[in-house]
Amino acid sequence: MSRPTTCSVVVPTYNRSRLLSYTLEALTAQDLPADRFEVLVVDDGSTDDTAAVLDAYRGRLDIKGLHQPDEGYRVAAARNLGIAHARNDVCVLLDSGVLPHSGCLRAHLDSHRADQQPRAVIGYVYGFNLDNEDAEVITSMVDPHDADAAIATLAADGRWPDMRDDFYRRYDDDLSTLPAPWTVFWTCNVSARTAQLRAVGAFDEAFRSWGGEDVDLGIRLQLAGARFEVNRAATALHYPHDKAFADHMATLVPNYCYIADKYDTPTIRLLPAIPTVNPFNLNEVAAFLDLPRCADVLAARS
Template identity: 30%
Template sequence: MPFASVIVPVKDGFDLLVGCVRALLDQDYPADRFEVIVADNGSAASPATVLPKDPRLAIVHESKPGSYAARNAALAVARGEIVAFTDADCVPDRGWLRVSAQYLSTHPTVAMIGGRVALTYQGGVPRNGPEWYEFVEGFRQQKYLASGFAVTANMVTRRSQFDRVGLFDDSLLSGGDAEWGRRVRSAGGRQAYVDTAVIEHPARDTWNEVKIKTRRTTLGIVRRTTRRRLVRLLAGQMLRSLTLPISVARRRDLPSWTAKRLYLMTKWRVDGVVAAGLMAGLQQTRKK
């Protein structure tokens, strides 16, 4: 098996990081053929205070804010031919690294893959608006790959791709996975979805968590988008919000009218946050 480096950025939240790292060290991949690099991005304390001692585990520190800056710092010391990415709040399936590396080994023309991100819920199933929103909208990896990228919660690639197209854009606080993935595609790199490469991710179950993520991702879009496209995005956002009740009523993946109502109310709130972010972006471009 090829030597693999697994990169996990983190800023605080060590309770979840511990579970992620333990799951990584327990992978059914040959123990002498992979390393785990935790990239600390300015936590209040060092991750070393909570993580197990293991020769396969290394910690790097990056003071520049942003998970993409942290990932680049880890890439600077990574030794793997295969480079796998996940997040500190994720729990990889025991066969995740093996399945991913085998796919790349048996498909030499594929540059990068995205695996399935399986949401988990505190009560076993979605119960409130934020969880139903995550159920519908969270981590649609196949859709993302159709547009040229995979979320770094579950993305595996070859080191040669970074040599070919460069590192992540560390000026981006959000959307760096999309920007890098599209560089790979533009350079002719093939991308694939691998459903059996599974990572679990806890669904956001409060409105505050959903709001924070929405603001961050909207800001990422604004920072890399022209004024003309912002106008189109805002117009499309407003139109979709007006017709949202009809589209939600037609959804077959929401199992009840209660689920549809809870999802609808949260989606409307999300759309409001997105619209506010896009309008703020338009105002900023007008000032320039």
């Protein structure tokens, strides 16, 4: 298997043209040569000026706009459309409003070139707030048109590290031996080999509400042998936008129940207990209970 040298950046969007423009602007500043990455923006039926934003970046990026009709929440299907059209070795999955550092794409590729084992790479994300509670302060501190400077500002301030940082440090950023590394595989800034994403079926399009579709994909990547790791050089800023975590929780728990029923292994059965079982402690709970590896449970059934 050849070492990956190119990537396809898949960005789903829905009526977030301003946030999308920040993401695209940051992608124009990547230190990876322009002929080694493409950008696939998948519009989930927007009615704002998303098309005009895309047009503004043609010629500045190797960019392709894909569109699906607005039939409700279909981010899984949107990402799959991007993955299906990807031409390159690795897919980097970003959200609209996530601003990658100039070295972000190169760092993702560096992880995938480390050896022949496929990887599920988790990039580092500054500024993520569950309820957007610090939005006003963060937006007053950073310039969304200069991702590197914005990230440097937040890193120096120290108040908004990646909210998973304590979890990462517990394992020295190497999540490969954990029973459930997929608990933190959040597709705001992650990557995997394009061929492996397709081989595992990409995203499950049964997810039609917020939450869990990325964890579900992470489970299948682990079952297919992907090594999970954090790459802090694959850094990005999550620029604040309107959201309500309480509303998200209302759909997240049913989606986790769906995942638990889908795989029905003892470790994955812990998912619906979130938030009672903290996602950052789920691996310790699985170890304490001496639960069998998911791959072993599923292999025994086959």
